[in-house]
Amino acid sequence: MKIIAGTYKGRNFYMPEGIRPTQNLVRKALFDLLGEDLPGAAFLDLFAGSGAVGLEAVSRGAGKVTFVERSERFCEIIRENLDLLEVPLLGEDRRQVYELIESDGFAAVKGFARQGRRFDIVFADPPYEVGLAKKILKTLGAYDIVSPNCVVVIQHEKREILPEIQGNLLRSGQRKYGSTVLSIYKSSLFEILNG
Secondary structure, three states: OEOOOOOOOOOEOOOOOOOOOOOHHHHHHHHHHHOOOOEOOEEEEEOOOOOHHHHHHHHOOEOEEEEEEOOHHHHHHHHHHHHHHOOOOOOOOOOOEEEEEEOOHHHHHHHHHHHOOOEEEEEEOOOOOOOHHHHHHHHHHHOOOEEEEEEEEEEEEOOOOOOOEEOOEEEEEEEEEOOEEEEEEEEHHHHHHHO
């Protein structure tokens, strides 16, 4: 797989076996949706897998990218990919940082809420098992980790229908790519302030 755009455009990264990667078409569509909002943004990649989406965010100038992945083997792949691209680790470079957390996505969201952490962009690509996309959306809606102008994107199978409203998150759109759907949510506070 290759980075699509930004600082590391065209660079290869490892894709482990036994993983369903976010395909190039969907990755490109995701970042087309996000537009120019990445520079300096705090980006959360939940259920990171190989780290493909977070690596793309790093390449496109996100200020800090947090990868969350529970599989020890996949975390090692993400580390190898970050080393391969020579991305600076937290504290090594004020310009751009990343952190990798080996944890279940649901537990990580609850931990971030306890720490008072906020994110500008949240991308979640849980395994395509019935109910996991809805469950992570519910968790994100219940725990206060999104900034007022946050964008939350859930990647899920088209058979799984997500609600229009979940907690303080309002769905602003959906994009379909074969059997894959990107559901885009924004904070209701953002909608009220800009409505």
